[in-house]
Amino acid sequence: MLTPVDLREIPTPALVLDLPRLRANAAFMAGRAAQLGVRLRPHLKTAKCAEVARLATRGQFGGITVSTLAEAAFFLGHGFADLTLAVELPPTKVAPVLDLVRHGARMTVLVDSPESAAALRDACAAAELPHPVRALVEVDCGDRRGGLPAESPALVSLARLLHGARNLELAGVLTHAGHSYACAGVPEIVAVAEQERAAAVAAAARLREAGLPCDTVSVGSTPTATHARDLRGVTEMRPGVYLLGDLDQVGLASMGRDRVAATVLATVIGHYPARNTLLVDAGGLALSKDTSAQRHGPRIGYGLVLDMPGRELEGLYVYRTNQEHGHVTADAPLPYDRLPIGSRVRVMPNHICMTAAAYDCFHVVEGDTTVVAQWPRVNGW
Amino acid sequence: MLTPVDLREIPTPALVLDLPRLRANAAFMAGRAAQLGVRLRPHLKTAKCAEVARLATRGQFGGITVSTLAEAAFFLGHGFADLTLAVELPPTKVAPVLDLVRHGARMTVLVDSPESAAALRDACAAAELPHPVRALVEVDCGDRRGGLPAESPALVSLARLLHGARNLELAGVLTHAGHSYACAGVPEIVAVAEQERAAAVAAAARLREAGLPCDTVSVGSTPTATHARDLRGVTEMRPGVYLLGDLDQVGLASMGRDRVAATVLATVIGHYPARNTLLVDAGGLALSKDTSAQRHGPRIGYGLVLDMPGRELEGLYVYRTNQEHGHVTADAPLPYDRLPIGSRVRVMPNHICMTAAAYDCFHVVEGDTTVVAQWPRVNGW
Numbered sequence: 001m002l003t004p005v006d007l008r009e010i011p012t013p014a015l016v017l018d019l020p021r022l023r024a025n026a027a028f029m030a031g032r033a034a035q036l037g038v039r040l041r042p043h044l045k046t047a048k049c050a051e052v053a054r055l056a057t058r059g060q061f062g063g064i065t066v067s068t069l070a071e072a073a074f075f076l077g078h079g080f081a082d083l084t085l086a087v088e089l090p091p092t093k094v095a096p097v098l099d100l101v102r103h104g105a106r107m108t109v110l111v112d113s114p115e116s117a118a119a120l121r122d123a124c125a126a127a128e129l130p131h132p133v134r135a136l137v138e139v140d141c142g143d144r145r146g147g148l149p150a151e152s153p154a155l156v157s158l159a160r161l162l163h164g165a166r167n168l169e170l171a172g173v174l175t176h177a178g179h180s181y182a183c184a185g186v187p188e189i190v191a192v193a194e195q196e197r198a199a200a201v202a203a204a205a206r207l208r209e210a211g212l213p214c215d216t217v218s219v220g221s222t223p224t225a226t227h228a229r230d231l232r233g234v235t236e237m238r239p240g241v242y243l244l245g246d247l248d249q250v251g252l253a254s255m256g257r258d259r260v261a262a263t264v265l266a267t268v269i270g271h272y273p274a275r276n277t278l279l280v281d282a283g284g285l286a287l288s289k290d291t292s293a294q295r296h297g298p299r300i301g302y303g304l305v306l307d308m309p310g311r312e313l314e315g316l317y318v319y320r321t322n323q324e325h326g327h328v329t330a331d332a333p334l335p336y337d338r339l340p341i342g343s344r345v346r347v348m349p350n351h352i353c354m355t356a357a358a359y360d361c362f363h364v365v366e367g368d369t370t371v372v373a374q375w376p377r378v379n380g381w
Numbered sequence: 382m383l384t385p386v387d388l389r390e391i392p393t394p395a396l397v398l399d400l401p402r403l404r405a406n407a408a409f410m411a412g413r414a415a416q417l418g419v420r421l422r423p424h425l426k427t428a429k430c431a432e433v434a435r436l437a438t439r440g441q442f443g444g445i446t447v448s449t450l451a452e453a454a455f456f457l458g459h460g461f462a463d464l465t466l467a468v469e470l471p472p473t474k475v476a477p478v479l480d481l482v483r484h485g486a487r488m489t490v491l492v493d494s495p496e497s498a499a500a501l502r503d504a505c506a507a508a509e510l511p512h513p514v515r516a517l518v519e520v521d522c523g524d525r526r527g528g529l530p531a532e533s534p535a536l537v538s539l540a541r542l543l544h545g546a547r548n549l550e551l552a553g554v555l556t557h558a559g560h561s562y563a564c565a566g567v568p569e570i571v572a573v574a575e576q577e578r579a580a581a582v583a584a585a586a587r588l589r590e591a592g593l594p595c596d597t598v599s600v601g602s603t604p605t606a607t608h609a610r611d612l613r614g615v616t617e618m619r620p621g622v623y624l625l626g627d628l629d630q631v632g633l634a635s636m637g638r639d640r641v642a643a644t645v646l647a648t649v650i651g652h653y654p655a656r657n658t659l660l661v662d663a664g665g666l667a668l669s670k671d672t673s674a675q676r677h678g679p680r681i682g683y684g685l686v687l688d689m690p691g692r693e694l695e696g697l698y699v700y701r702t703n704q705e706h707g708h709v710t711a712d713a714p715l716p717y718d719r720l721p722i723g724s725r726v727r728v729m730p731n732h733i734c735m736t737a738a739a740y741d742c743f744h745v746v747e748g749d750t751t752v753v754a755q756w757p758r759v760n761g762w
Contacts, residue, residue, distance in 0.1 A: 011450070011477075013762055045704060067705045069392070087705050088650040088660065091723035096392075112651055115722040145706055146651050146660060178703060269469040270493055270527050279469065279527055285738050286762075290670040322559060323426060323734050324448045324468050325526055341496040342472035353704050357666050357739065360761060380741060381394055381667075 007265055007308060007369040008344060013286035014265040015359035016346060017052075017375070018310060019366045021261035022243060026055045028259075029225065029242050033060070036231040041065050041084060043220070043240025046353045049362060050078035051375040056243055065220075065238040069096050074378035076105045084108040084218070086174065086238065088138065088146045091119030101129050108171055108216070112138040112147050114154075117161040124167035134171035135162045136216060137207070141199035142192070143178035150203040156210045163212050172216030173203040176238075180223040181292070186253050193228035196221075201233035226254045246352040247304065251296025262356060263306060263346040265363070266326065268339050277319075277329045278339060280305075282347055284321040288354035302326065303347040309368040310346055313339075318347060388646055388689060388750040389725060394667035395646040396740035397727060398433075398756070399691065400747045402642035403624060407436045409640075410606065410623050414441070417612040422446050422465060424601070424621025427734045430743060431459035432756040437624055446601075446619045450477050455759035457486045465489040465599070467555065467619065469519065469527045472500030482510050489552055489597070493519040493528050495535075498542040505548035515552035516543045517597060518588070522580035523573070524559035531584040537591045544593050553597030554584040557619075561604040562673070567634050574609035577602075582614035607635045627733040628685065632677025643737060644687060644727040646744070647707065649720050658700075658710045659720060661686075663728055665702040669735035683707065684728040690749040691727055694720075699728060 007016065033040035042056040045067035053064055053075060063082035066072045072083050081104055089097065089109045101107050111117045117135070124133055137159050140147035148155045163170040177196035183189045196219045207214040219231065220238030231237065241249055245260035266282035287302045294300050305316035305328055316334065320327040326347065328334070339345065349355040357379055364373040388397065414421035423437040426448035434445055434456060444463035447453045453464050462485055470478065470490045482488050492498045498516070505514055518540050521528035529536045544551040558577035564570045577600045588595040600612065601619030612618065622630055626641035647663035668683045675681050686697035686709055697715065701708040707728065709715070720726065730736040738760055745754040 011762060012473075087662065090648050090650045090662070092393075092648055113722050116650075119723070144653075144656065145703060145708070267471050267473055269471045269497075272525075275525065281468065281471070284671070284735055288670060289672075289732075289735055290665070322526060327526070341494050342500070351670075354665055354670055358761070380739070381392060 005371045007363065007365060007371060010265060010363050010371065012265050012267040012344065013282040015356060015362050016263045016265050017362035017364045018261045019364050019372065021259055022052065022055060025243050025245060025255070025259055025261060026058065029239060030059055032225060033237060036228060038231050038234050039236040041218070041236045041238050042243065043086070043238045044071060044075065046240045046356065047243050048356070048377040048379065049375050050075065052243055053078070053080055065240065068381050069093065070378055070381050072100055072105065076100060076103060082106045084238070086110055086176070088112050089116055089120065091116060094120050094123045097133065098123060098127050098129065101131070101133060106131065108134040108136060110136050110138050110174055111158065111162060114158060114161060117158055121161060121165045121168055125165055127167055129167045132167045132169040134169045136171050136174040136218065137162070137203070139173050139175040139199050139203040141175040141177055141196045143176060145176070145178055147175060150199045150206070155203060156206055159207050159210070159212050170213055172214040172218070173200055173207065174218040175200045177219070177221050177224045180221050181248070181252065183223065183252065186227055189223045189227040189252065190229055193224035196224050197228065197231050197234055204233065222249055222254050223252045241353060244352045244356065247293035247300055247348055247350050251293050257312070257348070260348050262352050263310065263348050264303070264355065266345055266347055268341050268343050268345065271336050271341060273336060276334055277327050278334055278336065280326040280328060280345060281324060283323050283325040285323055285358055287318065287321060287326060287347060287349050288351065288358065289321070290351040290354040293350040299331070300350070303349045306346040306348060308344055308346065313345070386752045388744065388746060388752055391646060391744050391752065393646050393648040393725065394663040396737060396743050397644045397646050398743035398745045399642045400745050400753065402640055403433065403436060406624050406626060406636070406640055406642060407439065410620060411440055413606060414618060417609060419612050419615050420617040422599070422617045422619050423624065424467065424619045425452060425456060427621045427737065428624050429737070429758040429760065430756050431456065433624055434459070434461055446621065449762050450474065451759055451762050453481055453486065457481060457484060463487045465619070467491055467557070469493050470497055470501065472497060475501050475504040478514065479504060479508050479510065482512070482514060487512065489515040489517060491517050491519050491555055492539065492543060495539060495542060498539055502542060502546045502549055506546055508548055510548045513548045513550040515550045517552050517555040517599065518543070518584070520554050520556040520580050520584040522556040522558055522577045524557060526557070526559055528556060531580045531587065536584060537587055540588050540591070540593050551594055553595040553599070554581055554588065555599040556581045558600070558602045558605045561602050562629070562633065564604065564633065567608055570604045570608040570633065571610055574605035577605050578609065578612050578615055585614065603630055603635050604633045622734060625733045625737065628674035628681055628729055628731050632674050638693070638729070641729050643733050644691065644729050645684070645736065647726055647728055649722050649724050649726065652717050652722060654717060657715055658708050659715055659717070661707040661709060661726060662705060664704050664706040666704055666739055668699065668702060668707060668728060668730050669732065669739065670702070671732040671735040674731040680712070681731070684730045687727040687729060689725055689727065694726070
């Protein structure tokens with residue numbers, strides 16, 4: 001866009017991104033990676049945005065992490081060729097991965113079953129590719145999502161399936177400490193980060209002992225990347241939500257509220273003083289139904305209400321949502337005079353990965369309420 | 382599309398719509414409207430799809446209900462001109478409504494505050510319009526979302542503000558029994574339906590007693606439209622979710638599971654027999670984080686797992702989600718042999734309004750797994 005506009009002119013609900021905070025978040029994690037001596041392969045499943053990816057990879061080696069084929073194609077189209085697709089690859093998604101490789105992508109994929117490994121191996125062997133697909137064996141470090149335990153006998157046999165085939169390269173191991181999200185306090189997160197590191201490093205050692213290659217030892221989640229004491233033996237980390245931030249990350253001590261960069265712009269559409277509520281036009285679709293941050297304390301609901309420059313309105317939060325309605329209250333009487341019908345607020349959400357998915361673009365603000373850019377996002381699959 | 386394909390060829394996750402069930406749902410509610418002697422103005426906030434709107438308005442007067450300006454513009458572009466925007470209209474959204482009117486829409490809007498009424502009145506008076514905007518006063522029948530109680534002294538004064546202005550027509554009253562969703566059992570829903578009817582009719586009587594026009598007395602939610610004993614004094618109803626259905630509507634006895642028309646197509650991506658789980662590629666983004674149906678019973682989680690033709694797989698449900706992962710389990714050992722890695726399932730979600738919003742189109746099936754059409758949806762605002 002040619003002329004900056006003001007947030008007051010954007011139709012609501014809308015997704016707002018605070019550029020100075022985004023820059024601070026990117027710099028923070030770049031500093032962590034340097035301090036820990038690992039490469040930073042930021043996960044773009046949260047931001048789903050090329051401009052954010054550029055900021056996140058500035059000064060890094062350029063690789064990124066994605067969670068869908070749609071993200072992979074989008075980022076390849078924006079010049080990001082080194083892509084790790086960090087969700088277990090079923091046999092039915094091998095062909096689209098090979099298409100991406102033919103279009104220039106350096107694809108690294110994730111496998112935790114012999115069925116998927118065999119399908120990948122056979123398809124690669126049968127294909128003409130400009131360079132090999134790289135495969136990581138997934139390790140379960142305690143999250144009980146995907147992956148094999150580091151000590152599983154199946155780990156080495158799975159790696160052997162992926163090694164030595166035509167157009168396929170065994171790259172190493174990957175794990176994700178998703179269970180860091182269930183931690184209560186930094187000492188627990190530090191312990192989970194060490195569990196994550198230790199599992200990945202132990203799995204890598206088992207591959208190497210078996211004579212298999214393992215150049216990549218990949219870990220990462222925003223809480224563990226923020227709080228890990230050291231990452232000896234790890235080669236890369238893949239945090240993602242740190243770029244935007246949310247109330248759950250604040251509760252997990254990944255950041256202060258003053259670093260949450262993404263908020264939802266909303267309009268006040270009704271006043272109900274008899275029950276000390278007001279309605280905004282950001283409801284369950286605009287905020288998402290994710291309530292993960294509620295475990296960190298009361299008066300969080302579906303998000304905290306901020307004023308237009310992004311300062312907290314003391315104690316106001318969205319306590320209930322309908323599809324297009326957010327119900328706002330507070331313990332104290334609401335400041336109706338400061339929030340007339342038609343005025344605007346911003347809402348800091350629980351879990352930005354879920355919230356952002358409702359929007360096609362970020363309205364990027366720099367300094368209070370001046371919109372300096374619209375940055376497209378890729379949703380869907 | 383020219384050639385029918387099979388659900389086995391569609392990239393996952395994807396949104397599937399069973400056409401025979403959709404037709405049955407549309408016919409059911411058309412029958413209810415005829416039986417109750419009211420006009421059916423289906424709410425398209427759930428389906429957000431022109432083809433669904435055509436089926437839902439077949440044999441009806443043609444008016445529909447929408448919840449966003451994006452839906453209004455989309456449906457106007459598809460030939461639906463009689464549009465009720467059933468969310469409180471703030472002063473900042475009056476101008477886009479007038480634009481829709483200039484493009485041929487017969488807009489009916491909703492007001493529950495003097496601020497919004499005055500802004501609407503002034504903007505209409507200052508505009509050149511081909512026909513008036515119609516305004517409804519919103520009545521709160523117990524949901525405590527928007528609206529004024531039927532007995533509120535402010536009701537008549539608000540209606541007076543909307544009456545007699547240039548390019549503006551006081552159309553009547555509207556209420557929505559959203560609290561029907563909190564009912565336990567049909568007798569409670571029947572009672573809430575009567576509360577909804579009585580509140581709307583009482584508010585209409587007060588307007589008429591004050592010498593004000595009130596040609597529209599509008600009620601509606603899928604549970605109350607399904608179970609209302611009678612709607613004396615009501616002119617139209619606005620249910621919406623009945624078209625697609627979901628587990629919450631099944632729990633509310635709006636339909637049987639055999640009438641739920643929308644499901645999420647997913648691929649099995651991992652087997653974890655040690656903990657009796659498997660992973661599918663439909664997670665929190667593909668299913669939504671809405672868990673409203675969990676109150677109806679155990680073993681619902683984020684959705685029930687069906688086989689490809691849409692039959693229930695006994696007891697399988699998604700008990701946990703990550704962004705791109707759905708964790709499936711059951712009380713009995715999972716049938717891994719019937720669900721190999723790379724095979725497909727369908728998931729019946731909790732709350733389809735939230736789930737469908739992640740998708741740009743429906744893959745329409747007729748008879749088991751044959752995809753006969755792709756129908757676009759309008760998301761965003």
